[in-house]
Amino acid sequence: MPISLYDAFVPSTRQILGSVQALLDKAEGWCAEQGCGExxxxxxxxxxxxxxxSFQIKSVAQHSFGAIEGVRAGTIDGMGGAMPGDFAGMKxxxxxxxxxxxxxxxxxxxGLIGRDMTFVLPGMKLPFTAENYLLSFAQPNFYFHATAAYAIMRAKGVGLGKRDFLGQLRMKM
Incomplete structure (x- = not known):
């Protein structure tokens, strides 16, 4: 049985999105422990x-569900949306x-397969089919920004390990 677009994108995106949500809780706790502001x-x-x-977190959201919203609309503004300024906004x-x-x-x-999709940046338009956008652009960017957020927290000294990044595994039960 071939893998579906849904299976290739949504479950793993939800897994790592959940881990990034948990990372924010750890970051908030770390700031409280250190006595520093967020x-x-x-x-x-x-x-x-x-x-x-904060840009890394915004990009995690944009390249997850935001990517699907973009495919639904046929276009997405790569620089669109406000950047959250605090933990509450990121959460x-x-x-x-x-x-x-x-x-x-x-x-x-x-049903999205084959649809035209354009990723727009100032002075540049990147044309894709929906599936190529999701799998060759949005998904790699999603993982890049999730990894960057994790790495920033590690560099600051937040106590994280690999399991914090992996999140809830989808194991055979």
């Missing part, structure tokens, strides 16, 4: 040329993405 994490990056933690953004992904059905995803 800006210590929210504005942090791995390098001065890299966008901050709300991720909760919206998680709720949206939970409502997506396999039937809907299969």
């Amino acid at each position: 800006a210590a994490i929210v504005g942090a990056s791995l390098h001065e040329s890299m966008l901050p933690f 709300a953004l991720l909760a919206k993405a998680a709720d949206g992904l939970a409502a997506v059905t396999a039937e809907e995803m299969e």
